[in-house]
Amino acid sequence: MTPDEIEAALGEELGRIAPDIELSEIDRDTDLREEFDIDSMDFLTLVTALGQRLGVEIPEADYPNLDSFDAALAYLAERLG
Amino acid sequence: MNPFLMPSLGADMEAGTLVEWLKAPGDAIAKGDLIAVVETQKGAIEIEVFEDGTLDSYLAEIGKEVPVGTPLAMIRAPGESAATEQVAAPEIEPEPVSENAAEPAPKPEAEPVPEPVPEPEAEPAPAPKAPATAPPLPPTQPLVEAAGDRLRITPAARQLAQTAGLDPAGIAAADGDAIHLADVKAALDRPKPPADSGMREAIAAAMSRSKREIPHYYLSHTCDITRAEGFIARTNSGRPPEQRVLLGALTLRAVATALEKFPEFNGYFTDGQFAHSADIHVGTAIHLRRGGLVAPALFNTNSATLDDVMAGLRDLVQRVRIGRYRASELSGATITVTSLGERGVEQLFGVIYPPQVAIVGFGCPVDRVGFVDGQIAPRRTVTVTLAADHRVSDGHRGALFLKAIDKHLQAPEAL
Numbered sequence: 001m002t003p004d005e006i007e008a009a010l011g012e013e014l015g016r017i018a019p020d021i022e023l024s025e026i027d028r029d030t031d032l033r034e035e036f037d038i039d040s041m042d043f044l045t046l047v048t049a050l051g052q053r054l055g056v057e058i059p060e061a062d063y064p065n066l067d068s069f070d071a072a073l074a075y076l077a078e079r080l081g
Numbered sequence: 082m083n084p085f086l087m088p089s090l091g092a093d094m095e096a097g098t099l100v101e102w103l104k105a106p107g108d109a110i111a112k113g114d115l116i117a118v119v120e121t122q123k124g125a126i127e128i129e130v131f132e133d134g135t136l137d138s139y140l141a142e143i144g145k146e147v148p149v150g151t152p153l154a155m156i157r158a159p160g161e162s163a164a165t166e167q168v169a170a171p172e173i174e175p176e177p178v179s180e181n182a183a184e185p186a187p188k189p190e191a192e193p194v195p196e197p198v199p200e201p202e203a204e205p206a207p208a209p210k211a212p213a214t215a216p217p218l219p220p221t222q223p224l225v226e227a228a229g230d231r232l233r234i235t236p237a238a239r240q241l242a243q244t245a246g247l248d249p250a251g252i253a254a255a256d257g258d259a260i261h262l263a264d265v266k267a268a269l270d271r272p273k274p275p276a277d278s279g280m281r282e283a284i285a286a287a288m289s290r291s292k293r294e295i296p297h298y299y300l301s302h303t304c305d306i307t308r309a310e311g312f313i314a315r316t317n318s319g320r321p322p323e324q325r326v327l328l329g330a331l332t333l334r335a336v337a338t339a340l341e342k343f344p345e346f347n348g349y350f351t352d353g354q355f356a357h358s359a360d361i362h363v364g365t366a367i368h369l370r371r372g373g374l375v376a377p378a379l380f381n382t383n384s385a386t387l388d389d390v391m392a393g394l395r396d397l398v399q400r401v402r403i404g405r406y407r408a409s410e411l412s413g414a415t416i417t418v419t420s421l422g423e424r425g426v427e428q429l430f431g432v433i434y435p436p437q438v439a440i441v442g443f444g445c446p447v448d449r450v451g452f453v454d455g456q457i458a459p460r461r462t463v464t465v466t467l468a469a470d471h472r473v474s475d476g477h478r479g480a481l482f483l484k485a486i487d488k489h490l491q492a493p494e495a496l
Contacts, residue, residue, distance in 0.1 A: 020370055031424070037370070039422040040327050041398050048322035060317045060325065 001054070006076050010069070013049045017042045028069040035069065056080060082137060082161060084152035088128055090121055090411045091287065091434075097121045098146040099153060104136045110156065115407070117153065122283035123375055128408040134158050233259035241265045247403075280373035291435050295350075296471040299430055302483040304490050306446060307461045312493035328446070329365075329420055330391040332463075332486075334496040336418050336441050337361050337382035339485035345474040346439035346467075346482055347415045355438060355473045364414025364434070365394065367401045375401055376417045376434060377410035387496055421445050431468040438470035441486070 011023045018036040026035040033043060047058045047066075056079045058066070066072040087097050101118040104110055115127045116136070137155040141147055234242070234249050242249045242265045252268045254260045291297075309331055317325040340347045340361050348358040361383040364376040379385070379393045400406050417434050420443040427447055431440035444464040451460030465486055469479050489496060 018370070033424050039424070040329065041395065044322060044325060044327065044395075051322050057321060060314060 001080050003073065003077055006054075006080065007073055009053055010050070010072060010076065013046055013053065014038075014069075016049070017046055026069060030068055032066060032068050032072060050076070054080060082158070083132065083134075083156050084140070085116065085130060085154040085156050087119065087141075087147050087149050087151045087153055088408050088412070089149040090119075090123065090126060090408050091283075094121055094123075094149060094283070096146050096148045097126075099141050099143050100125060101143065102139065103127070106136050106138050108136045110134060110136055119408070122279035123411065124280070124404040124406075126406060126408050126411060130156065132156060132158070134161070235259060235261050238262045238265045242268075280369070280371075284373055287434060288432050291433050295433050295435060295438075297433060297468050298471050298476055298479065300467045300469075300476060300479045300483055301428060301464060302466075302480075302487060303449075303462050303464045304487040305451060305460050306463050306490055309490045309493045310446070310461050324388075326387055326391040327394070329422075329443075330387055330394055331493055331496055332420065332443055332490070333363050333365060333379065333382055333390050333394070333418055334385075334387055335486050335489040336416070337363050337385075338489050338496065339482060340416065341383055342485065343478065343482040345478060346469060348438060349415070349436040350438050350470055350473060351436045355470075358415040360415065362413050362415045364417040364437075365397065366417060366419035367398055369401065375406070375411065376414060376419070377401065377406050378414035380409075380413065416441070418443070428464045428466060430466060433468055433470060438473045440468050442466040442468070 014021070014036055015023070017038055021036050033039070036042075038046070043063070047063075051057050054076065056076065058079075062075065065075040087099075090097070097119040098121075099117060100120045102116070103118065104114065104116045110116065110130050111133050112129075112131055114130050116130045117128050119126050119128050135157045137157045139154050141151065141153040147153075233254070234252075238252075238260050239249060241247075241262060242252065242260075247265065247268060249260060249265075252260050252264050254264050306328070310328060313326060313328055313331060340363075344357045345355070347361055348356050350356075360381060362378040362380045363382040364378045366374050366376040368374040377397055379390060379397065382390060385393070397406070397410070414434070414437065416437055417431070417440045419429065419431055419440060421429055423445055425445040427444040429442040429444060431442045433440050442465065444466070446461055446463050449460050449462045450457055451462070452458065453460075465483055467479050467483050
């Protein structure tokens with residue numbers, strides 16, 4: 001899976017959860033949950049959706065690796081690489 | 082034969098608009114069945130019937146706003162006019178928006194009880210004109226899919242609507258019949274109103290009444306949740322995401338369990354007096370992205386397991402986000418819990434949702450320096466607050482209630 005494909009997948013799943021937030025307008029280096037205004041339930045929904053879509057189970061202990069949009073991309077690229 | 086009335090879904094509701102029938106004349110109905118969808122200030126609400134029998138006839142028109150208490154339909158008691166039932170049913174004109182014929186009559190969540198069963202506890206109604214008082218639906222039961230399924234809508238259109246968080250019931254079909262993909266796209270292209278003004282009015286009405294009528298008192302207590310978080314981490318470590326539990330579910334269990342010994346915080350204050358509720362239905366405040374919030378009930382929170390509560394919470398949040406929840410959920414809570422979540426601030430001071438008498442607030446978890454066995458150690462803490470009705474309880478009992486919540490959070494395995 002290419003980085004572009006991973007980014008598209010992450011962007012789409014975040015778009016389902018936070019349809020009112022434009023991906024182009026967020027700060028990709030700062031707190032993902034604050035940027036998208038998502039709570040722990042939304043985040044769990046995101047982790048569930050990514051797991052099903054990309055076939056990668058994200059353990060709870062790895063949540064800190066998904067702290068920002070860019071960090072999440074790097075984490076997923078490594079897990080899928 | 083009994084009339085089925087437009088229910089009151091809270092102190093702030095005076096009228097509602099019938100938007101969809103979920104049952105047709107001639108259909109057998111059981112207590113707890115969803116019978117119709119009503120548009121209120123809080124969105125589209127699925128409303129349940131409170132008796133067994135047969136839907137006889139419609140009395141209200143779709144699309145018309147009617148006051149609370151207006152008869153919407155007539156319901157025959159079991160056995161009543163049974164002879165005419167078979168004759169009458171086919172003659173009824175098919176109703177315009179639903180496709181009830183294709184639906185199996187009993188809903189999955191309905192108890193197929195042939196006769197009216199008396200409620201185990203005679204439950205005091207929260208308000209005299211509120212027939213919608215909590216038929217307890219245990220959160221363990223699979224909840225019915227959004228009633229949008231009964232709309233005529235193509236699968237592709239439904240999927241897009243769901244993805245976009247759009248309620249299919251609010252989409253107009255260009256051909257006046259079924260909703261197609263193009264209709265959903267057109268609905269998505271329309272600029273959205275910045276906030277739901279009806280929702281804001283509903284919150285304003287309820288909160289104004291609360292602040293006008295309820296003499297609130299406030300207490301705050303900081304709980305060590307290091308153990309509770311460790312328990313959640315251990316529980317989730319071997320689980321796939323769809324089976325993981327959140328700290329929020331554990332705090333709901335702690336509140337519900339503590340309430341068993343503090344009845345003066347669980348119930349309704351109406352007509353100048355407090356009526357304790359034997360059942361514990363904890364309402365959980367869920368904020369809506371378009372603005373506003375609702376606090377639907379998780380029924381029998383004290384007797385459910387942690388996994389049950391988590392499943393119920395997950396289901397509620399999903400349905401609230403697409404704007405479909407039930408009348409009984411909206412009016413059934415006997416106390417409310419509100420949490421700011423992990424990205425919030427440390428402490429909140431709740432406003433009681435009348436006719437309830439208490440609201441428990443959880444701030445965001447904070448790292449502090451604490452002591453374990455006399456040694457300085459990092460601790461994870463959360464500040465829990467209580468706003469309660471001074472007409473019903475005093476600060477002394479409120480303090481004991483907060484301490485009891487703390488005590489239960491120290492033994493998370495038992496929750």
